[in-house]
Amino acid sequence: MARSEFINDLLALGYAWKDHSGNPGHINLGYIEYTVPLGRFAGENILLGFNIGDEFPIACPTGPHMSPRLLPMHPAQADHPIGGVHDSPFGSDWQYWSRPFHPWLSTGRKAEDYLRHIRHLFDFQ
Secondary structure (H helix, E strand, O other): OHHHHHHHHHHHOOOOOEEOOOOOOOOOEEEEEEEOOOOOOOOOEEEEEEEOOOOOOOOOOEEEEEEOOOOOOEOOOOOOOOOOEEEEOOEEEEEEEOOOOHHHHHOOOOHHHHHHHHHHHOOOO
């Protein structure tokens, strides 16, 4: 149920959900086509992936996952945008940005709230 709530939120916002859960071990993965709205990558069309756990909407999706890879891989602890960039379970063309969304519980806990978080992540030069 939780996963479908997030997907339905994305659909209501006009995004087309593509399921990526057919791969072994990838039970909660999916993505949308997304145009980066601002920052260094403004205007770039990417695939924006989500891992929506069974705890949604109590817990927000992890990620984001994106393709193509936009930042150098840098798993060490460092501030955004440098640190916490890892390989993604989506595949070799993808990367995972470890960017916790700490204020999640004080939002409406909808896909729109999480996309605002994503938008903010691109606000760097």
